[in-house]
Amino acid sequence: MLRITNSHIATKNGSFELPDIAVDRGELLVLTGPSGMGKSTFLHWVLGDTIKYVNISGDISLNDVSLKPLNIEQRRIGLLMQDVHLFPHLNVVDNICFALPNGLTGDNGKTLNKNQRRAAAMAMLDKIDLAYVAGHYSEQLSGGERSRVGLLRALANQPKALLMDEPFAALDPQTSVQVSQWAFAQLKARGVPTIMVSHDINNIPPQAQHLDLAKYYRRLT
Template identity: 50%
Template sequence: MLSIKNCQISSEKWQISLPEIQLNSDELLVIIGPSGIGKSTLLHWLLGNQPKHVNISGQVLIDGQDVSLLAVENRHIGLLMQDVFLFPHLSVTDNICFALPKSAEFASKKQRYNKAQKMLEQINLEHLSKRYPQSLSGGERSRVGLVRALANQPKVMLLDEPFAALDPSNREKIGNWAFQQLAQQAIPSIMVTHDLNDIPASAKQLNLADYYQSKDTQ
């Protein structure tokens, strides 16, 4: 479960005070609102990056643990953005291997390779295993990007306009696939989007504009 409490975003001219947010393990929250209101900024704050152009405060709890003061690498939060960055010199399998946690379970190269192959097979992407990023289509890159993000075993997933670069014929299909993977792995997720067509019917929605307050003198 993900909980966000007492979150406030503020600049010199405006502030946004959010209600308490709680997401169960298989739920998706979609954040909408006009450009510049702080949607992506909120995601990066949740990830652990403190923005410089606004002030954000609040409490972030994952499965009851307060992670608000933890560094990015200790929060176990994944991020998938519009521009999926895959290492161009590594194959799809090796990109996934790189993302696997440094643990006893994946101590050897063979263990990491077997896990990566299994992940690809489970979602019918094994045919991409030996391909390199530059040979992938936009839809394939998006799917591989999500698999790699999941390989890191995040407790929460953040998605920042993840399907914006896809053509309309692929957007809905890839989006439905991604949300299905996140729900099956019971990962609470938050997505930012400008396109209301990207929002699945089962998702919760939060419009930041509903909580916007100007600091201008009355």
């Protein structure tokens, strides 16, 4: 479970104190609110980035382990943004291979070699019916394909929690609904606690938690 407590954020324009947050395995919390309020900054704080231009305080724990003393690499939290930055010089399967953890082992307990890692990436693509884009490069993918590959690459790194910042905003409305529903199903099946920033309150799944930051925001006058 991902827990965030006693959180306070102060920007140059205003501040807010959030209620305590608890996101369990496979659950989704959606944050909404006007632009410039600090939603994306909040995600980067949870991720472990150093935030210099905003004052943020609070406690973060994942599976009852405090994340405050851990750096960004140690937190095992993934981030998926609106612009899916796939490596342009690598095809899809190699992008996923790159994301697989170092020292990944097989059923026999031995570390996978290069060919075995590639086979593991192909198996991930095949499992979600994306094997047909394995040899494609980023510029050959549609927006929906790129979003799904981006999510799969994020999950390939085996994060213990995932943060998503407007991940489907660049897609047309119909594709956005289809891809987001697919993504939420993948995250639930894998048991990944997820926090997503969104501007579209109509695209929030009914089972998700919803936190409207505007209710807690106090603008400076």
